[in-house]
Amino acid sequence: MKLIDHGKGGDASSLRVVEAPVPEPAPGQVSIAVQYAGVNRPDILQRSGSYPPPADASPYLGLEVSGRVAAVGEGVTRWKAGDPVCALTPGGGYAEYCVVDAGHCLPVPRGLDMIQASALPENYFTVWTNVFQRGRLRDNETILVHGGSSGIGLTAIQLARAFGARVFTTVGNADKAAACRRFGAEAAIDYRTQDFVAEIEALTDGRGVDMILDMVGGGYIARNIRCLALEGRLVQIAFLQGSRTEFDFMPVMLRRLTITGSTLRARSVAQKTALAADVEAHVWPLLAQGRCLPVIHRVFPLDEVQEAHRLMESSRHIGKIILEVGGDRHAA
Numbered sequence: 001m002k003l004i005d006h007g008k009g010g011d012a013s014s015l016r017v018v019e020a021p022v023p024e025p026a027p028g029q030v031s032i033a034v035q036y037a038g039v040n041r042p043d044i045l046q047r048s049g050s051y052p053p054p055a056d057a058s059p060y061l062g063l064e065v066s067g068r069v070a071a072v073g074e075g076v077t078r079w080k081a082g083d084p085v086c087a088l089t090p091g092g093g094y095a096e097y098c099v100v101d102a103g104h105c106l107p108v109p110r111g112l113d114m115i116q117a118s119a120l121p122e123n124y125f126t127v128w129t130n131v132f133q134r135g136r137l138r139d140n141e142t143i144l145v146h147g148g149s150s151g152i153g154l155t156a157i158q159l160a161r162a163f164g165a166r167v168f169t170t171v172g173n174a175d176k177a178a179a180c181r182r183f184g185a186e187a188a189i190d191y192r193t194q195d196f197v198a199e200i201e202a203l204t205d206g207r208g209v210d211m212i213l214d215m216v217g218g219g220y221i222a223r224n225i226r227c228l229a230l231e232g233r234l235v236q237i238a239f240l241q242g243s244r245t246e247f248d249f250m251p252v253m254l255r256r257l258t259i260t261g262s263t264l265r266a267r268s269v270a271q272k273t274a275l276a277a278d279v280e281a282h283v284w285p286l287l288a289q290g291r292c293l294p295v296i297h298r299v300f301p302l303d304e305v306q307e308a309h310r311l312m313e314s315s316r317h318i319g320k321i322i323l324e325v326g327g328d329r330h331a332a
Helices: 041-048 114-118 121-134 151-162 174-182 196-203 220-227 250-254 269-282 284-288 302-314
Strands: 002-005 016-019 029-039 064-072 084-088 097-101 105-107 142-145 166-171 187-190 209-214 228-236 258-261 296-301 320-324
Touching: 002 302, 016 302, 029 084, 029 114, 029 121, 029 302, 041 302, 064 097, 064 114, 064 121, 084 097, 084 114, 084 121, 097 269, 105 269, 114 296, 121 151, 121 209, 121 228, 121 258, 121 269, 142 151, 151 166, 151 174, 166 174, 166 196, 174 187, 187 196, 196 220, 209 220, 220 228, 220 250, 269 284, 296 302, 302 320
Parallel strands: 142 166, 142 209, 166 187, 209 228, 228 258, 296 320
Antiparallel strands: 002 016, 029 064, 029 097, 029 320, 064 084, 084 105
16 A cells, blocks of 8 residues: 655655555454545644654554545444544554544544545544533633634634634634634634734623633743633643743632643543544534534645645645545545
8 A cells, every 4th residue: 555654754855655565453443445634733743753653553644534444353343344434543544544443433424525524533533622521611601712724723613603602713814814703703813913812801801711722832821821711721732832931820820720731642542432422422413414514725635745744834724634545525
């Protein structure tokens, strides 16, 4: 089979198409004939050497795929060869075949094509566990989503609105602001020209927001603390500006704030299986209704993976970047 190898890593030029044996599923696993694979920020970090995979994971890139089940391992009862699925992978998604735990596969939601399905697992699992499980976002609360035009950001905006929250976001230009408003953000703050702390104060009449989903870190952390309302929650999922900073912790005590965060890839098989079931129960019905759909920016052929990574690094995209591995857009 063909797959993408990044060798010793480095910039996007380190990515190349190579051939490797087709993996066989172990007990409890399925093999997927991959049609499309999502490109995600952790792929960039792994390629550059700053986000090594867990010891028991595939050394190759690719955290989400869509395709058809090619083979099932011993003990797998839900899936059979030919079933259309999307899946959260432990790596190895940039390949014609990928082995995943059967519990990390979900059916392609009714009405979605395989491109859309490939854009679901990493972002929707991440948003569900961080916004709704760890962040405890509830109906009629307010949330600030940083990086609103990213795949994660647009997913968070749509799901938060679907579950009754008011949503504010930060973006880098007018086009991204318009996209975020179109998908449910009440206000899109241009962080290049506006102070998001002052804007949030004005938007909430000085109260602050109930929750913040942040992937920036660095100097944003102290500013996020200033934006939170009484009993507010800051959920950290990435650090584009670094994980180290200095801030006054006193407001955390005085306003009874919660600072938390998580990563997805390092969780156990059982934890990811439970998360998949929760997402299927709560989010898949919305997708089947045509709500909260993934926003696809561009699809690249597998052999143009270098350009796909360069686009991700440029942050010019709005929504998801997808690789076509062996796909038919309308296959489902």
